[in-house]
Amino acid sequence: MPRSQAPAHAASRTTAPAPAPLAERLGFLLKHAYQTYQSIQLPALAPIGLDGRLLAVLLVVQAEGPSLQQRLSERMGVDRTTMVALVDILEQTGFVERRRDAGDRRGYQINITGKGAALLRKATNVIHEVEQDFLAPLSPREQRQFRTLVTKLALERGRPRA
Amino acid sequence: MPRSQAPAHAASRTTAPAPAPLAERLGFLLKHAYQTYQSIQLPALAPIGLDGRLLAVLLVVQAEGPSLQQRLSERMGVDRTTMVALVDILEQTGFVERRRDAGDRRGYQINITGKGAALLRKATNVIHEVEQDFLAPLSPREQRQFRTLVTKLALERGRPRA
DNA sequence: TATTGTTATACTCTATAACTATA
DNA sequence: TATAGTTATAGAGTATAACAATA
Numbered sequence: 001m002p003r004s005q006a007p008a009h010a011a012s013r014t015t016a017p018a019p020a021p022l023a024e025r026l027g028f029l030l031k032h033a034y035q036t037y038q039s040i041q042l043p044a045l046a047p048i049g050l051d052g053r054l055l056a057v058l059l060v061v062q063a064e065g066p067s068l069q070q071r072l073s074e075r076m077g078v079d080r081t082t083m084v085a086l087v088d089i090l091e092q093t094g095f096v097e098r099r100r101d102a103g104d105r106r107g108y109q110i111n112i113t114g115k116g117a118a119l120l121r122k123a124t125n126v127i128h129e130v131e132q133d134f135l136a137p138l139s140p141r142e143q144r145q146f147r148t149l150v151t152k153l154a155l156e157r158g159r160p161r162a
Numbered sequence: 163m164p165r166s167q168a169p170a171h172a173a174s175r176t177t178a179p180a181p182a183p184l185a186e187r188l189g190f191l192l193k194h195a196y197q198t199y200q201s202i203q204l205p206a207l208a209p210i211g212l213d214g215r216l217l218a219v220l221l222v223v224q225a226e227g228p229s230l231q232q233r234l235s236e237r238m239g240v241d242r243t244t245m246v247a248l249v250d251i252l253e254q255t256g257f258v259e260r261r262r263d264a265g266d267r268r269g270y271q272i273n274i275t276g277k278g279a280a281l282l283r284k285a286t287n288v289i290h291e292v293e294q295d296f297l298a299p300l301s302p303r304e305q306r307q308f309r310t311l312v313t314k315l316a317l318e319r320g321r322p323r324a
Numbered sequence: 325t326a327t328t329g330t331t332a333t334a335c336t337c338t339a340t341a342a343c344t345a346t347a
Numbered sequence: 348t349a350t351a352g353t354t355a356t357a358g359a360g361t362a363t364a365a366c367a368a369t370a
Contacts, residue, residue, distance in 0.1 A: 018317055019237050021221040026293045027214050030199050032316040034192040041189055052189050059183040070328060075181050079362060084330060106328045106369045131188045137318045142311055147188070149300060149308045154194040155180055156299040232351060241339060246353060268346045268351045
């Protein structure tokens with residue numbers, strides 16, 4: 001999905017109703033559900049200097065403690081060469097720091113900073129609002145159902161590699 | 163999504179379980195549900211020379227009759243310059259044909275051919291199998307629920323532009 | 325020889341701008 | 348001048364290959 005993010009200026013525009021044969025195809029629905037989510041999340045995270053992938057790195061580092069870049073990339077399912085750029089950004093903005101491991105000087109341990117932890121608290125509130133906004137077309141009961149079902153579909157089978 | 167498509171050779175590989183904080187985020191779940199779907203659809207459509215976007219063009223042309231390229235791109239939510247390449251492929255393989263409109267010689271009417279209609283019947287069967295495979299982790303009742311809910315989320319709000 | 329991080333490179337998908345022919 | 352189609356180009360995003368440092 002990639003290449004999958006709509007430009008920010010298009011976030012609030014809409015198009016004509018989807019053609020009937022596409023509106024019944026799961027692939028089309030899944031793609032557009034994800035794009036709709038992104039169109040809400042992108043402008044919500046931008047003011048605090050984050051996007052979905054940078055936020056994911058912070059979430060994993062905070063949940064699992066200091067981690068090698070390679071470990072982070074495996075956990076998130078992105079290439080290790082892609083992780084270089086993500087950590088570069090988070091390091092330059094002071095949200096994480098790279099520390100050499102004295103025992104094995106090949107890799108870095110990635111640590112979240114106090115500034116990064118504070119940002120993460122703010123981002124967590126933003127994400128909850130984004131998810132509520134996205135799920136707004138559903139009743140509270142339907143929202144719980146959707147979370148359960150999409151979790152099974154996304155995770156139960158094992159994720160394809162990014 | 164699309165870059166959003168995993169390479170074909172990775173379709174059957176899986177990674178470690180998703181980190182807990184990501185497995186609860188809707189953005190992560192939606193992305194991976196879509197990627198999981200793609201990892202099933204891609205190898206299923208490849209043998210008949212199609213992918214999701216080419217199939218979408220055929221579905222719209224068949225449902226709405228001969229259409230200008232520009233109209234097709236609006237209906238599908240893709241740029242008209244992107245539609246050029248899609249119609250090129252379908253024309254070279256003989257699944258659609260471009261016909262000049264005698265009244266307005268600026269545009270082409272895109273028609274599905276007999277060969278294209280035959281392919282579409284085959285593709286429709288393939289897609290039904292792909293969707294069943296994707297939904298297999300859910301009970302029949304849950305499958306109906308998921309279709310209803312994801313349709314509301316993808317379409318009710320109006321689609322963001324591609 | 326293998327592993328971590330990095331850089332250089334290439335490939336895919338898609339969007340913008342500019343061109344042509346028609347109106 | 349506006350529209351349909353096209354081409355050239357550029358920008359994300361991400362993957363592969365090769366390299367330096369370390370084990």
